[in-house]
Amino acid sequence: MSVYFETVKTQNNARAGVIHTPHGDILTPVFAPVGTQATVKAVLPRDLREIGASLVLSNTYHLFLRPGSDLVAEMGGLHRFMRWDQPILTDSGGFQVFSLAKINRIDDDGVTFRSHIDGSARRLTPEIATGIQHQLGADIIMCFDQCPPPTDYATAAAAVDRTSAWAARCHQAHGTDTAQALFGIQQGGVFEELRARSSDALLKLDFPGYAVGGLAVGESKPQMYATLESCVPMLPADKPRYLMGVGAPDDLAQGVLRGIDMFDCVLPTRIARHGAVFTFDGTLNMGNLAHARDESPIDPTCDCLCCQNFSRAYIRHLIKARELLAHTLLSIHNLRFLIRHMEALRAAILAGDGQLQAYVDSFLLRYLRG
Amino acid sequence: MSVYFETVKTQNNARAGVIHTPHGDILTPVFAPVGTQATVKAVLPRDLREIGASLVLSNTYHLFLRPGSDLVAEMGGLHRFMRWDQPILTDSGGFQVFSLAKINRIDDDGVTFRSHIDGSARRLTPEIATGIQHQLGADIIMCFDQCPPPTDYATAAAAVDRTSAWAARCHQAHGTDTAQALFGIQQGGVFEELRARSSDALLKLDFPGYAVGGLAVGESKPQMYATLESCVPMLPADKPRYLMGVGAPDDLAQGVLRGIDMFDCVLPTRIARHGAVFTFDGTLNMGNLAHARDESPIDPTCDCLCCQNFSRAYIRHLIKARELLAHTLLSIHNLRFLIRHMEALRAAILAGDGQLQAYVDSFLLRYLRG
Numbered sequence: 129m130s131v132y133f134e135t136v137k138t139q140n141n142a143r144a145g146v147i148h149t150p151h152g153d154i155l156t157p158v159f160a161p162v163g164t165q166a167t168v169k170a171v172l173p174r175d176l177r178e179i180g181a182s183l184v185l186s187n188t189y190h191l192f193l194r195p196g197s198d199l200v201a202e203m204g205g206l207h208r209f210m211r212w213d214q215p216i217l218t219d220s221g222g223f224q225v226f227s228l229a230k231i232n233r234i235d236d237d238g239v240t241f242r243s244h245i246d247g248s249a250r251r252l253t254p255e256i257a258t259g260i261q262h263q264l265g266a267d268i269i270m271c272f273d274q275c276p277p278p279t280d281y282a283t284a285a286a287a288v289d290r291t292s293a294w295a296a297r298c299h300q301a302h303g304t305d306t307a308q309a310l311f312g313i314q315q316g317g318v319f320e321e322l323r324a325r326s327s328d329a330l331l332k333l334d335f336p337g338y339a340v341g342g343l344a345v346g347e348s349k350p351q352m353y354a355t356l357e358s359c360v361p362m363l364p365a366d367k368p369r370y371l372m373g374v375g376a377p378d379d380l381a382q383g384v385l386r387g388i389d390m391f392d393c394v395l396p397t398r399i400a401r402h403g404a405v406f407t408f409d410g411t412l413n414m415g416n417l418a419h420a421r422d423e424s425p426i427d428p429t430c431d432c433l434c435c436q437n438f439s440r441a442y443i444r445h446l447i448k449a450r451e452l453l454a455h456t457l458l459s460i461h462n463l464r465f466l467i468r469h470m471e472a473l474r475a476a477i478l479a480g481d482g483q484l485q486a487y488v489d490s491f492l493l494r495y496l497r498g
Numbered sequence: 499m500s501v502y503f504e505t506v507k508t509q510n511n512a513r514a515g516v517i518h519t520p521h522g523d524i525l526t527p528v529f530a531p532v533g534t535q536a537t538v539k540a541v542l543p544r545d546l547r548e549i550g551a552s553l554v555l556s557n558t559y560h561l562f563l564r565p566g567s568d569l570v571a572e573m574g575g576l577h578r579f580m581r582w583d584q585p586i587l588t589d590s591g592g593f594q595v596f597s598l599a600k601i602n603r604i605d606d607d608g609v610t611f612r613s614h615i616d617g618s619a620r621r622l623t624p625e626i627a628t629g630i631q632h633q634l635g636a637d638i639i640m641c642f643d644q645c646p647p648p649t650d651y652a653t654a655a656a657a658v659d660r661t662s663a664w665a666a667r668c669h670q671a672h673g674t675d676t677a678q679a680l681f682g683i684q685q686g687g688v689f690e691e692l693r694a695r696s697s698d699a700l701l702k703l704d705f706p707g708y709a710v711g712g713l714a715v716g717e718s719k720p721q722m723y724a725t726l727e728s729c730v731p732m733l734p735a736d737k738p739r740y741l742m743g744v745g746a747p748d749d750l751a752q753g754v755l756r757g758i759d760m761f762d763c764v765l766p767t768r769i770a771r772h773g774a775v776f777t778f779d780g781t782l783n784m785g786n787l788a789h790a791r792d793e794s795p796i797d798p799t800c801d802c803l804c805c806q807n808f809s810r811a812y813i814r815h816l817i818k819a820r821e822l823l824a825h826t827l828l829s830i831h832n833l834r835f836l837i838r839h840m841e842a843l844r845a846a847i848l849a850g851d852g853q854l855q856a857y858v859d860s861f862l863l864r865y866l867r868g
Contacts, residue, residue, distance in 0.1 A: 166815065170822040172803070193788070195815040203793055203811050211807050316592050420565070423573055435544070441573050445536065445565040452540040457823055 131309030189224035206263030284317035292329035396462035410498020501679030559594035577634030654687035662699035767833035780868020
């Protein structure tokens, strides 16, 4: 098996580990920057390396529509196309066909939808989504799933059964003769019995990793944390556990405490393009007048290119002048902030008993007060 | 004198030289990237250094309006504010008040206009423009001038006289107790006798450098080249000569042949943001379908970050997907193209008799055919 997980140390439910992949090791817990369209928006691969990114996520739905997975395959695959020689994960497109596309029809076989780009009719099935991900060539690929609103029982139950059936088909389509690892996605909304039903079905297929899907899509934070407490222990301890689409700094800490190893989210780069930055004292809007004559960096303790070079005054000027460099600098800072946060969480797990909870408590106290 | 010019070698009218400044030496002929609002759009200072940029231009008009020159001064000056520790040149705002602002009134004392940003009433005079440039702190600053359409004799004549009077006032306002160098700007449109009248007035003030202003603003290329042939020899051989606002690759070669040492232009970064790139075979539109499956770089001989890493196919994808990284990569390539071009022109001058004309002939033959 080309992708496999090793636990280095545990602390209660939390784990520090390593995911080995054909493109190098991923130290966990890990936050993966999102490069939706084969680029982390406004950030060069060189700068991603410099801030310590290891795993990058890209979106099957977007690449399928543009430039097309056949083109990416012809250009040597996604690593070569976007010049990221470290691990890549692609999602299955399941989330986007329900959130972005104009859906025409969902049936047990798959989804027919219209492209949000040109309105063209497209179809994704478990087999097609797996085939596209083979063309893209990411190290970790995902099962095609149905991600419903999290708090409606009947919808969530139907989505679990469909996702289970689709997981079996993805598993079959994926085969065994590949260095790519196919992960299963647990669904079930906020309902413990549905999460259990979903896990039972997936575990029979013995995936090399499992995602918790269908969270951070409308439920409250306490609901999300409670769901994680019940659903994460359903997943095998010797496989990586991936909480999809979660990237708020407090949620990362809460997820790690509950046994999650992998996260991804557009949040850090999206808020950057709106002038907002993460700090240990909460989120700041760098466009505020308060920063106009402030010579200090966003965070004097931060080692990123932005904080090592530029003042808040300059950054505010770039935002007000609508300069593209603001997007680049704030994206780099926000990604580095989350990666430092993950490094600190990992170090706290490795440091031994009690250190993780202590770090999280002190982080949350300051961050949530900000 | 903190800014001074040394000629290293001449070849007919062309010169290879060095401009010494408080922030380092500028090897000439030189092309200066434009950082209108204290940032070369979409390009980090680090990447400017890496492509061999030395002199960067920024715009007094824009910085006066936003964030304000007092703020830049308070933040330690423009070098520190934008983190460019090599030489900077600021223009005087003269060009922009005539081209960008809604002009309310021009009189012999100065110009009252409305900001293009917020419509606020503003005023620039020779003394104010010089004072702003003192606050910004560039190594080379420019006289406040009037830049009229180039082919109307009466307007051009009036602008010469006003520019001459304003140059004397800038010279007076600048004083002698400063490390900044104030350059004069020759006007006169395409008319030799007006260029001579302008030069005569400026030379009496003994500036440490002289610009040719009022070209590339509507006249034909043959008119521009003919004007350079007559007006450049009017400027002293021992001072740097700066052709303002010119950056097309063929014009750079023609300018160097005619004795110009310095150029600036938004062209390379502006066309980059529209998907166009310089190559030795002319300008290409990277959004064209022809590049969709092309694995080769824009220019296999180019040493820039873009060409060393990314395929035409990927760049076209970024353009079609409206990804910000396209602006960064194409801006870096276009700037590096012009800087390589200037390096080649300088090397040809240093190589001795006949080499410059030979390089320019072969460059133009290929470039203009493209």
